[in-house]
Amino acid sequence: xxxxxxxxxxxxxxxxxxxxxxxxxxxxxxxxxxxxxxxxxxxxxxxxxxxxxxxxxxxxxxxxxxxxxxxxxxxxxxxxxxxxxxxxxxxxxx
Amino acid sequence: xxxxxxxxxxxxxxxxxxxxxxxxxxxxxxxxxxxxxxxxxxxxxxxxxxxxxxxxxxxxxxxxxxxxxxxxxxxxxxxxxxxxxxxxxxxxxx
Amino acid sequence: xxxxxxxxxxxxxxxxxxxxxxxxxxxxxxxxxxxxxxxxxxxxxxxxxxxxxxxxxxxxxxxxxxxxxxxxxxxxxxxxxxxxxxxxxxxxxx
Amino acid sequence: xxxxxxxxxxxxxxxxxxxxxxxxxxxxxxxxxxxxxxxxxxxxxxxxxxxxxxxxxxxxxxxxxxxxxxxxxxxxxxxxxxxxxxxxxxxxxx
Amino acid sequence: xxxxxxxxxxxxxxxxxxxxxxxxxxxxxxxxxxxxxxxxxxxxxxxxxxxxxxxxxxxxxxxxxxxxxxxxxxxxxxxxxxxxxxxxxxxxxx
Amino acid sequence: xxxxxxxxxxxxxxxxxxxxxxxxxxxxxxxxxxxxxxxxxxxxxxxxxxxxxxxxxxxxxxxxxxxxxxxxxxxxxxxxxxxxxxxxxxxxxx
Amino acid sequence: xxxxxxxxxxxxxxxxxxxxxxxxxxxxxxxxxxxxxxxxxxxxxxxxxxxxxxxxxxxxxxxxxxxxxxxxxxxxxxxxxxxxxxxxxxxxxx
Amino acid sequence: xxxxxxxxxxxxxxxxxxxxxxxxxxxxxxxxxxxxxxxxxxxxxxxxxxxxxxxxxxxxxxxxxxxxxxxxxxxxxxxxxxxxxxxxxxxxxx
Amino acid sequence: xxxxxxxxxxxxxxxxxxxxxxxxxxxxxxxxxxxxxxxxxxxxxxxxxxxxxxxxxxxxxxxxxxxxxxxxxxxxxxxxxxxxxxxxxxxxxx
Amino acid sequence: xxxxxxxxxxxxxxxxxxxxxxxxxxxxxxxxxxxxxxxxxxxxxxxxxxxxxxxxxxxxxxxxxxxxxxxxxxxxxxxxxxxxxxxxxxxxxx
Numbered sequence: 052x053x054x055x056x057x058x059x060x061x062x063x064x065x066x067x068x069x070x071x072x073x074x075x076x077x078x079x080x081x082x083x084x085x086x087x088x089x090x091x092x093x094x095x096x097x098x099x100x101x102x103x104x105x106x107x108x109x110x111x112x113x114x115x116x117x118x119x120x121x122x123x124x125x126x127x128x129x130x131x132x133x134x135x136x137x138x139x140x141x142x143x144x145x
Numbered sequence: 146x147x148x149x150x151x152x153x154x155x156x157x158x159x160x161x162x163x164x165x166x167x168x169x170x171x172x173x174x175x176x177x178x179x180x181x182x183x184x185x186x187x188x189x190x191x192x193x194x195x196x197x198x199x200x201x202x203x204x205x206x207x208x209x210x211x212x213x214x215x216x217x218x219x220x221x222x223x224x225x226x227x228x229x230x231x232x233x234x235x236x237x238x239x
Numbered sequence: 240x241x242x243x244x245x246x247x248x249x250x251x252x253x254x255x256x257x258x259x260x261x262x263x264x265x266x267x268x269x270x271x272x273x274x275x276x277x278x279x280x281x282x283x284x285x286x287x288x289x290x291x292x293x294x295x296x297x298x299x300x301x302x303x304x305x306x307x308x309x310x311x312x313x314x315x316x317x318x319x320x321x322x323x324x325x326x327x328x329x330x331x332x333x
Numbered sequence: 334x335x336x337x338x339x340x341x342x343x344x345x346x347x348x349x350x351x352x353x354x355x356x357x358x359x360x361x362x363x364x365x366x367x368x369x370x371x372x373x374x375x376x377x378x379x380x381x382x383x384x385x386x387x388x389x390x391x392x393x394x395x396x397x398x399x400x401x402x403x404x405x406x407x408x409x410x411x412x413x414x415x416x417x418x419x420x421x422x423x424x425x426x427x
Numbered sequence: 428x429x430x431x432x433x434x435x436x437x438x439x440x441x442x443x444x445x446x447x448x449x450x451x452x453x454x455x456x457x458x459x460x461x462x463x464x465x466x467x468x469x470x471x472x473x474x475x476x477x478x479x480x481x482x483x484x485x486x487x488x489x490x491x492x493x494x495x496x497x498x499x500x501x502x503x504x505x506x507x508x509x510x511x512x513x514x515x516x517x518x519x520x521x
Numbered sequence: 522x523x524x525x526x527x528x529x530x531x532x533x534x535x536x537x538x539x540x541x542x543x544x545x546x547x548x549x550x551x552x553x554x555x556x557x558x559x560x561x562x563x564x565x566x567x568x569x570x571x572x573x574x575x576x577x578x579x580x581x582x583x584x585x586x587x588x589x590x591x592x593x594x595x596x597x598x599x600x601x602x603x604x605x606x607x608x609x610x611x612x613x614x615x
Numbered sequence: 616x617x618x619x620x621x622x623x624x625x626x627x628x629x630x631x632x633x634x635x636x637x638x639x640x641x642x643x644x645x646x647x648x649x650x651x652x653x654x655x656x657x658x659x660x661x662x663x664x665x666x667x668x669x670x671x672x673x674x675x676x677x678x679x680x681x682x683x684x685x686x687x688x689x690x691x692x693x694x695x696x697x698x699x700x701x702x703x704x705x706x707x708x709x
Numbered sequence: 710x711x712x713x714x715x716x717x718x719x720x721x722x723x724x725x726x727x728x729x730x731x732x733x734x735x736x737x738x739x740x741x742x743x744x745x746x747x748x749x750x751x752x753x754x755x756x757x758x759x760x761x762x763x764x765x766x767x768x769x770x771x772x773x774x775x776x777x778x779x780x781x782x783x784x785x786x787x788x789x790x791x792x793x794x795x796x797x798x799x800x801x802x803x
Numbered sequence: 804x805x806x807x808x809x810x811x812x813x814x815x816x817x818x819x820x821x822x823x824x825x826x827x828x829x830x831x832x833x834x835x836x837x838x839x840x841x842x843x844x845x846x847x848x849x850x851x852x853x854x855x856x857x858x859x860x861x862x863x864x865x866x867x868x869x870x871x872x873x874x875x876x877x878x879x880x881x882x883x884x885x886x887x888x889x890x891x892x893x894x895x896x897x
Numbered sequence: 898x899x900x901x902x903x904x905x906x907x908x909x910x911x912x913x914x915x916x917x918x919x920x921x922x923x924x925x926x927x928x929x930x931x932x933x934x935x936x937x938x939x940x941x942x943x944x945x946x947x948x949x950x951x952x953x954x955x956x957x958x959x960x961x962x963x964x965x966x967x968x969x970x971x972x973x974x975x976x977x978x979x980x981x982x983x984x985x986x987x988x989x990x991x
Contacts, residue, residue, distance in 0.1 A: 052299050055198055056381060063346050064909050082234040094235045095147060098228040098958045099902060099965040099978040104149055111240050112380045113324040119381045132381040134192040134322050136301040140176040141188045146957050150757060157722050158251050192300045193244060193307045193320040205898050206756045207982040213757045226757040228980050230959040241377060243386055252439050270422040282423045283335060286416040286488045287432060287495040287508040292337055322380040328364040329376045334487050338569060345534050393428050394568045395512040401569040414569040416510050418489040429565060431574055440627050458610040470611045471523060474604040474676045475620060475683040475696040480525055510568040516552040517564045522675050526851060533816050581616050582850045583700040589851045602851040604698050606677040619856055628721050646892040658893045659805060662770045662886040663714060663777045663790040668807055698850040704834040705846045710863050713950055740986040752987045756980040762901055769804050771888040792886050792944040794865040798928040799940045808945060815910050864944045871945045884945040
């Protein structure tokens with residue numbers, strides 16, 4: 052089932068730059084794995100912002116929550132989740 | 146180039162039901178054509194609302210505007226457009 | 240899976256009172272059936288408002304959407320859906 | 334009587350991790366006790382957020398306030414309380 | 428127990444003036460009775476607005492809801508309810 | 522004349538606890554004195570929040586401002602003031 | 616004592632134009648009288664909007680409320696009142 | 710001097726289509742004249758909305774207000790005005 | 804030409820008190836000079852808040868911007884500017 | 898293609914002043930280069946705020962995003978992007 056997730060990243064100005072770079076690199080690896088697994092179906096950057104909009108395809112809401120909590124940048128994110136379903140005019144199954 | 150579009154439909158209670166049904170049927174035909182053309186890449190229903198979130202792949206913002214204005218339900222919609230671009234952690238080109 | 244749904248009802252002042260009473264009676268019957276089926280697990284009135292907060296237990300988001308669309312008062316409602324999951328400190332499974 | 338409570342937790346990035354872990358463990362113990370006592374009737378995690386939505390069954394608003402103030406994570410929470418009552422279409426007494 | 432209630436009245440411009448005057452007169456009678464009964468403890472006009480802020484002293488939230496629903500002007504009001512309790516620095520019991 | 526005042530207290534996590542306890546104790550003394558003087562007519566806690574709603578009876582807005590500025594916790598408060606007047610349906614003079 | 620008042624006028628599209636013109640003319644007469652009396656000390660148009668920001672000098676909040684209620688365009692206005700007082704850096708008494 | 714103006718057009722569904730078409734044609738003529746005069750320096754459509762963002766170059770705020778009030782679609786617009794000035798990093802005088 | 808300016812001051816709790824007192828004293832001197840010059844025509848305190856609402860009479864928006872930037876407390880202020888003009892019902896020229 | 902960008906700068910009070918001055922100088926150089934290249938077509942200061950509104954003319958949204966990310970003050974900015982297109986009443990091509 053599909054959920055749209057909006058993630059907005061805020062980094063405090065006094066946060067250690069090297070530590071944040073490590074978290075960011077770890078986030079990238081995890082995001083790529085989740086995309087390859089098919090769970091993280093789409094990942095787009097919002098133009099001009101340190102933010103993204105994503106589509107997740109998960110077994111249930113609990114799986115989505117576990118994925119979000121496991122992201123290295125989770126503590127820096129404001130997250131909004133929107134449940135989606137098939138639109139009657141959509142020509143694809145999903 | 147990609148844009149996320151949020152469309153929220155509000156039908157006035159005193160609007161003629163038959164006329165609205167016609168507009169809705171015309172909207173469906175047009176939405177399906179735009180999906181087949183590849184312009185309207187994704188179309189999802191927001192759960193519990195007469196609203197959708199969509200991804201459009203257009204040549205430029207003007208083309209997106211012309212598409213939105215051509216929708217039969219445009220006069221009933223509140224629309225928000227968000228410009229997207231490739232995320233550095235996205236594994237697909239687009 | 241569980242979703243919290245907030246429903247706020249707005250009745251236009253010029254809407255026919257008898258017709259609305261019929262819709263309301265039909266809504267009551269349907270709400271009671273959905274509660275007996277276990278789909279509509281909780282239904283509470285928000286004090287001082289023509290609004291409710293509910294917990295639905297559905298197979299997937301699409302089922303929730305179909306339920307919401309089938310409600311006789313749907314055209315009069317502003318609806319917000321929040322996906323829920325088990326809290327790590329909750330002592331019950333669900 | 335029933336109240337819906339929305340709790341949103343914000344942890345400052347420079348807060349001591351060990352101290353916060355202790356507060357979180359204490360919060361879990363207290364939340365479980367309150368659930369067993371029947372005061373904290375429902376506790377759900379909001380998907381994708383360090384936040385929960387809960388239903389409390391208390392003798393009066395003052396008791397709810399005392400419970401909220403006693404939570405170890407209270408200083409980190411933004412809290413909203415909504416008074417509930419029985420919905421005319423609810424099939425259960427409460 | 429005490430609740431603060433904010434009531435904001437909106438009258439549609441095409442609503443029958445005589446009918447509204449009747450509702451308003453009935454509202455006044457009922458408001459005065461509820462004040463004499465001690466349920467509606469305080470009633471203040473917000474300066475410059477067709478709105479009031481009130482303090483109700485009721486047995487439980489359900490009673491407050493019934494009172495609000497019984498007000499002749501209820502269909503024209505936007506209502507917000509805030510649960511109150513004794514402040515530790517308050518010198519009066521209530 | 523009457524004013525409703527909403528005070529919301531936010532304490533930074535790195536503020537010295539002992540110093541804040543002193544400010545809080547001083548605030549309590551001053552709040553009690555102002556209540557005894559009749560200036561601070563009502564003081565209620567908002568359930569679940571470090572916030573209060575109060576009714577002040579002052580000679581003019583300037584006196585209210587001076588009172589608010591004199592509160593030891595003023596620097597930690599977000600304050601909103603609403604001017605009140607007698608409601609035509611109120612049975613008491615004030 | 617001084618209050619800042621923000622008045623925003625919304626005219627329904629189906630309201631009778633002649634009737635509104637009469638109300639507007641009556642409003643103008645009354646506004647000019649109130650200015651001459653010294654009660655309505657300042658009256659400015661907000662650029663680009665059918666709205667104004669005003670400063671009233673009244674004996675008490677009740678007088679301000681009576682003035683606002685007496686304005687012919689009151690039923691079409693959204694009004695916000697802000698209590699003012701002397702600023703410590705102001706070089707004039709008022 | 711420069712002002713940014715955001716104009717959002719809302720047409721009631723029951724407004725006469727022919728009358729609106731006339732207003733729209735008159736608006737177009739006037740907008741073009743104001744552009745030729747140099748007063749309306751820029752006029753852009755916001756993608757997906759019946760709205761525009763414009764830059765006006767006027768002698769003073771009063772002139773801008775008169776221009777806005779003279780627009781045939783003014784009664785259908787929600788307008789926000791933002792005063793601009795030269796940015797220290799701008800390479801052009803204006 | 805006239806502009807209304809709303810200034811809201813927020814002082815971080817860890818800011819040096821003596822340094823802030825100096826800034827505040829400098830602000831007061833500058834505010835008084837600007838009032839004497841006629842540029843800062845009105846300055847009122849908003850009751851209960853560390854905020855003011857002011858009316859400036861400047862040659863153009865750029866002059867207003869320079870004045871605001873020159874205020875010693877500018878870095879601590881949230882500022883909103885509203886362009887004003889003569890109201891058709893105002894009895895004074897300005 | 899054109900995008901309107903609103904940039905609002907917030908500098909933390911404890912940020913090193915010399916370092917910020919360097920970032921600001923670098924920002925100025927880059928802004929001027931981008932203006933000379935024609936990418937940053939307009940740059941205006943919002944009166945009374947450390948904020949600007951700009952018009953960018955870029956090849957695609959990705960180029961706009963790269964430009965924004967390259968700005969030395971990007972970490973201090975809140976940015977909103979609005980896609981624009983030609984208005985039917987605009988007399989200039991762009």
